[in-house]
Amino acid sequence: MCKKITIFMTVLVTLLLAACHKTDDQTKDIHISVAASLVPVMNEIIEAYEKEVPINIHLNSGGSGTLKKQISQGAEVGLFFSADEKYVDQLIEEGLILANKKDSTISNTLVLIKSEDAPTISTLTDLTKQSFTLAIGDVSTVPVGEYAKESFVNLNLWEELNDSLIYAKDVTAVKTYVERGEVDYGVIYQTDALTLTQASVVLPLPQDSYEPIVYSLAPIEGYKNQKECEAFMDFILSSTGKNILKSYGFDINE
Numbered sequence: 001m002c003k004k005i006t007i008f009m010t011v012l013v014t015l016l017l018a019a020c021h022k023t024d025d026q027t028k029d030i031h032i033s034v035a036a037s038l039v040p041v042m043n044e045i046i047e048a049y050e051k052e053v054p055i056n057i058h059l060n061s062g063g064s065g066t067l068k069k070q071i072s073q074g075a076e077v078g079l080f081f082s083a084d085e086k087y088v089d090q091l092i093e094e095g096l097i098l099a100n101k102k103d104s105t106i107s108n109t110l111v112l113i114k115s116e117d118a119p120t121i122s123t124l125t126d127l128t129k130q131s132f133t134l135a136i137g138d139v140s141t142v143p144v145g146e147y148a149k150e151s152f153v154n155l156n157l158w159e160e161l162n163d164s165l166i167y168a169k170d171v172t173a174v175k176t177y178v179e180r181g182e183v184d185y186g187v188i189y190q191t192d193a194l195t196l197t198q199a200s201v202v203l204p205l206p207q208d209s210y211e212p213i214v215y216s217l218a219p220i221e222g223y224k225n226q227k228e229c230e231a232f233m234d235f236i237l238s239s240t241g242k243n244i245l246k247s248y249g250f251d252i253n254e
Contacts, residue, residue: 035083036170041248065141078229084143088216118184135186148187151209191249
C-alpha cells in the first residue's frame with residue numbers, strides 16, 4: 001500500500017512540475033521602446049499589466065529620434081512610444097507602422113528648472129542678463145530639445161542663449177545635470193518636474209512658443225509577438241492606463 005502511495009505521489013509531483021514548466025513556456029516576452037520621459041509612468045503601467053497577464057515586458061528607453069533610428073535599422077521592438085509624433089509618422093512612411101494603429105492622445109508641456117545654487121529669475125529674458133549654463137536635449141534627436149529650441153527661437157532668445165547651452169542625450173540627462181548642480185538651468189517636461197528632489201521649477205515656457213507636445217504610440221508591424229504588443233497598447237489606452245498617465249501629470253486629449 002505504501003509503495004502504491006509513493007508511486008502515486010511521484011507521478012503527481014512530476015505532473016505538477018510539468019504543468020508549471022508548460023506555463024512558464026507560455027509566458028511570452030515583448031520589447032518596447034519608449035521616450036525617456038515616459039520611463040517612470042511606464043514602469044508602473046507595466047507592473048499593473050504583468051499582474052493581470054502572464055507576460056514579460058522589456059523596456060528600452062532613450063531619445064525618441066535615437067529609438068526611431070534603431071527601429072528603422074531592424075531592432076526587435078514591438079511597440080514604440082515617442083515623445084514626438086513625427087518619428088512615428090516617419091516609421092509609417094517606411095512601412096513599419098500602419099497609420100490606423102497610431103494613437104496620439106497624450107500630451108505634455110515644458111518648464112524651466114534650476115539647480116539649488118542658481119539664482120531665481122522671473123522671466124526667460126533674465127537668462128540673457130547673467131553668466132550661466134543651460135541644459136536642453138540634443139536638438140537633432142531629442143524632442144524636448146527640439147521643442148526648447150523652437151520656443152527660444154520664437155521668443156527671439158536662441159542666438160543670445162546659444163553659447164550657454166549644454167546638450168544632453170535625453171530629458172532624464174537634462175534633469176540629472178541640473179539636480180547635480182552641473183548646470184544652472186534646464187528645460188524638461190512638466191511631468192519630469194514632478195519628481196525633482198534637488199532642483200526646482202522656475203517657470204513654464206509659454207505654450208504658444210512651441211508646437212503642441214504630442215506623444216505617439218504605435219505597434220511595429222511584423223514583430224514576432226505583435227498581438228501581445230497590441231493588447232498591451234490597449235491596456236495603456238484603457239481607463240486604468242490613462243489614470244496612471246494622468247497621475248504622472250500627462251494630459252489626455254480625448
